Amino acid sequence: MDDSFYQKNLENSQNPTLQFVELNKCGLGKNSSKEMYRKRADILMSEFSGAVALETRNRVLNHSLNCWSNVCAVWNACLESEPSAFRYSSCDTCEQRVSHVHSLGVNHKILARKKFGALEEALEYHQRLYKVKCQQDQCPGSCIVDLVVDLHIFIELDIHPELTCKASLRCKLRDFPTNLNFDGVSYRLAGVIERIPGHYVAYTRRTNGQWQEASNIKEKIVPSHGGHEIEPHGVIYAMKT
Known part of the structure; x- marks a missing residue:
C-alpha cells in the first residue's frame, strides 16, 4: 500500500x-x-x-x-461499519440520531450530458439540510441533517444515458477527476470498479498516477492505463492528508 x-x-x-x-x-x-x-x-x-x-x-x-450481487450491495455488506459518511439528524421534537451512509449517489442526467469529468457537480451531496421531516414513527418534528464524510467514499455508478438504453455509459479511466473536494477536505481517486458479463474488475490508481487491474480471470495483478475504456459501476475516493 x-x-x-x-x-x-x-x-x-x-x-x-x-x-x-x-x-x-x-x-x-x-x-x-x-x-x-x-x-x-x-x-x-x-x-x-x-x-x-x-x-x-x-x-x-x-x-x-x-x-454475485450489485457491487454497491457488496460494498455495503462488507464495509457496514466503515461507511462513506455519517448522517447526523437533530430533531426539534425528539432525539438526535446517527445513521450510516454507505454510498453516495449521483445525478444521472448531469453525467449523461457532461460525462464523468463532471462527477463532483453530479454528486448528490449536501453538507447540511434544514427542515427535513423526521423519520421516527409518529414524530411530527423536522430535522437539521448534517452529512460528515469519512475516510473513503464509494460512489455508485451505472449510468444509462436514456431510460430505454440498456447499455451503461462508458468512459476511459482518465475521465474521472483525480480529486474531489467535500467542504474543504480533499479526496484522491483510488479505484474504479467495472462490471463485465459474469464478474467485476477492479482498477487501482496508485499515488504516482499509475493504474493496475485486478480480475479473477487473470492470475496476477496487471498494469493498466488511463486510456483503457470501461463500463464503470462504482468509483472509490480516499481522504488525503
Whole structure:
C-alpha cells in the first residue's frame, strides 16, 4: 500500500474486511495464498450466508458461495461499519440520531450530458439540510441533517444515458477527476470498479498516477492505463492528508 495516511487508519480499523486487507498487505508467510483464500471465504460467508451451496465432486463435499450481487450491495455488506459518511439528524421534537451512509449517489442526467469529468457537480451531496421531516414513527418534528464524510467514499455508478438504453455509459479511466473536494477536505481517486458479463474488475490508481487491474480471470495483478475504456459501476475516493 502506497498511501501512508490511509494505511495508518487501516491499522486501527475493527472492520473485518479492512483487517483482511491489512493482513494481506503484510503477508501471511508460508502457504499465504491458501490462508488468504480461507480468510476471504470466512468474511464472505458471514455476509452472504444464504448463498452457500453444497456440491459433491469426486466424492468430496465442496462448499460454494454465490456472492454475485450489485457491487454497491457488496460494498455495503462488507464495509457496514466503515461507511462513506455519517448522517447526523437533530430533531426539534425528539432525539438526535446517527445513521450510516454507505454510498453516495449521483445525478444521472448531469453525467449523461457532461460525462464523468463532471462527477463532483453530479454528486448528490449536501453538507447540511434544514427542515427535513423526521423519520421516527409518529414524530411530527423536522430535522437539521448534517452529512460528515469519512475516510473513503464509494460512489455508485451505472449510468444509462436514456431510460430505454440498456447499455451503461462508458468512459476511459482518465475521465474521472483525480480529486474531489467535500467542504474543504480533499479526496484522491483510488479505484474504479467495472462490471463485465459474469464478474467485476477492479482498477487501482496508485499515488504516482499509475493504474493496475485486478480480475479473477487473470492470475496476477496487471498494469493498466488511463486510456483503457470501461463500463464503470462504482468509483472509490480516499481522504488525503
